[in-house]
Amino acid sequence: MARRRLLVSLTAAAVVASIAAAGSPGAAAKPKASPPDKVVIIVVDALSKEIVEKYDMKNVEYLMAQGVDTPNGYLGHTGSVTVATHNVLTTGMQPRNMGWTNEGYRDVRGLIGPAGGLYITSNFGAAEMAPLQRAAGAPHLSDYLDDTGKVFTVSPKGYAAYGLSGPGSANTSVITFASKTCPVPGSTTGATQRRRAPTGINVPAYISAECGSRYVVARDTIYDTGQLPASLYPATDDRYVVGNDPAHQGGDVWATDAVLDIMGHEKDAWSGIFVSLPGVDKAAHMWGGINDPEDATPGYDPMTHMEYATATADAQVGRIMRALKDSGELDSTLVVLTADHGSVAADEGHFHGTLGAGNDYGYYNWYYGDPLNDVFYDKPQPSLQPLVATGNLGLSYSDSSLNVWLTDQSPAKVAEAAAIMEDMPDVTAVWRRDGDHFTRITPVRHDRMGTAERAWFDAKAQELVDTQAADHGPDLIATLPDDTTYSVLGDHGGIQRTSQQIPIVFAGSYLSHRDLDAEVTSIDIMPTILEAMGIAPTFTMDGTAYPLPYKNKQ
Known part of the structure; x- marks a missing residue:
């Protein structure tokens, strides 16, 4: 191996x-003749x-x-x-x-379902994303x-x-993976096997989904990931892993x-x-x-x-x-x-999820709630339990930050949830959504950060959490220090420099x-x-266009 x-x-x-x-990219001796x-x-x-x-x-x-x-x-x-x-x-x-800010989404305008419905966005396909993308403009x-x-x-x-x-x-073509059932090669009994195969929009014929195609890859193979901590989110096929078949690498x-x-x-x-x-x-x-x-x-x-x-x-x-x-x-x-x-990467003592038995238990660390497009995630980690006990947690998404969508968004209920979140392990601050920005409503726990991390927090935390300030985004965010997760042992989501x-x-x-x-x-x-x-934008973007330096520019 x-x-x-x-x-x-x-x-x-x-x-x-x-x-x-x-030669290095762009290292030709002749001058730049035209834009790319x-x-x-x-x-x-x-x-x-x-x-x-x-x-x-x-x-x-x-x-x-x-x-x-x-x-x-x-x-x-x-x-x-x-x-x-x-x-x-x-x-x-x-x-x-x-269109959406994070792994959770409140459909305030009823763009994809009942107004106010809660969804997990990583379950979205084209049918759900396209209406939100078009509505954003x-x-x-x-x-x-x-x-x-x-x-x-x-x-x-x-x-x-x-x-x-x-x-x-x-x-426009989109090429991704879907499920497929294929016959077992050489079987005389009609046995079948599950596979991953290409799907999408306008998939070219040479990216074939026919059984036996190079682009059809193995499924139901777990390698060494059926043990903790990997079993929280294991590799069960060759969607993300290269695999053992040289002719069908994933x-x-x-x-x-x-x-x-x-x-x-x-x-x-x-x-x-x-x-x-x-x-x-x-x-x-x-x-x-x-x-x-x-x-x-x-x-x-x-x-x-x-x-x-x-x-x-x-x-x-x-x-x-x-x-x-x-x-x-x-x-x-x-x-x-x-x-x-x-x-x-969570250091020892700074992982606050549950190392539960069974493959994919990490989803119960990431989510709590009953989203319209998934199962009821009803096994919260102990750290989240006081918030669940309020009966007001519509949906939460926890990774290297904590993001909460409340059922009752009244000021009193928001304050109640914020007070609970402030006491959760390793929280550095709690932020409340107020229109187009988040307001920090708790003291900053600089004592939970290293020196460089404190400087990063002071310079960037407000800017970063504000990028989620939309009515379909979370009502409350709790920021966490580096080396801390509530989900799996390596994760994303927060304001940390490593993220x-x-x-x-x-x-x-x-x-x-x-x-x-x-x-x-x-x-x-x-x-x-x-x-x-050299393309003139037809819409005002949030980003800045930076002129790129060229060699031998005319």
Whole structure:
């Protein structure tokens, strides 16, 4: 098993060497003739700068060194979760202005169901996201790009794919995973097996969902993740894990193979490709991020762990860059490398979920309530029980922050809930939604933070929680210090530097390696892309368009 990890690492190193030999992104001697006419966005889920450094992700580090890096950049919003950020990236809007803010959603206007109904947004597909995206009014990047070519979004996570893509048009394709039943090869009894297969919107025929296709991958395989802490959110198939079948690899390799197939088949017909690589995120959730015990795990299978996941994701970044270079498209393509959030790793004594028996018990840590699009999550961790006992908790979402939607939103009931949240373990402050901002209503517990973390809190906490200030967002937020989660041992969601400090890198298209010194955040990616491509926005975005530095610019 150890040899498999080594092979991935060697592949990543080889790709770095080949890119470097060909020249850095944008290193051609001729002047920039025109703005880029294509864009590729690579989202490595949960990729904090801390993870890049610890696991020495050479392709990512190469792009950070040779492209336009943003050393002072950060995510810039809460909830710092996949289901929010993917939509942020391609609208340039803060969560409070884009349709939903976090994993919870109150349907105040009855856009997808009964007015006031509570939902879990990571269960949303196109049918639920599209009405909220349209109601928000902000065009997606695909809406601008599909005038000049086809736009493709690839993600093993459905909600990530539909967030990145937007509602789209006939010129927009979304490729994600669904379930499929296939015959067992060689069986004479008609035996079947469950599989994962591609689905989505306008899926090309060469991304086939037929049984036996390269894009149909294994299911019902748990590797070493059926034990704590991974069993809180285990890998039960090859949606997020590469798998053992070289002809049907899943996870990040599946997504990248689809991207390369698109580039090969569509050639000059595409104008945008957005891809989400979820392997690092899955490993971090299961094993506690940078605290992953790796080979100390009983029955250790490196495929599900952080070292393998980071090496795999890094290799895919290199493969995409190499394909752009080999096809001659790199000079006309703007490449954006970023993440949807970082990863908070709970230290001993700062995990406040329940290590419950049974696979997927982590969902009972993440959620409490009876959302209209899921089961009744009725097994709250002890820390949440006093809030549940009020009988007024409509929905809660807990990760590295605590987010609460109350049934009775009267001032007295909000104050009651806030007082309870203030006394919950490791809470640093409680914030009440007041219109377009959150008001901090408890003292700040600086004593629960380190020196650098205190400075970060004082500089950024208000800005970050305010990005959720919408009537469909939480009524109360409790912030937590670093190294603290209420859900699984590695998680997202909060204001912590490890959750917020992510790479934001621009490359390709004759770009210089001179960095942007501004505090670039995720909402700035969309307007910066439009400016670089010479596209006039038709909607006022929340983000700022930063001029990118070019080599040999005319």
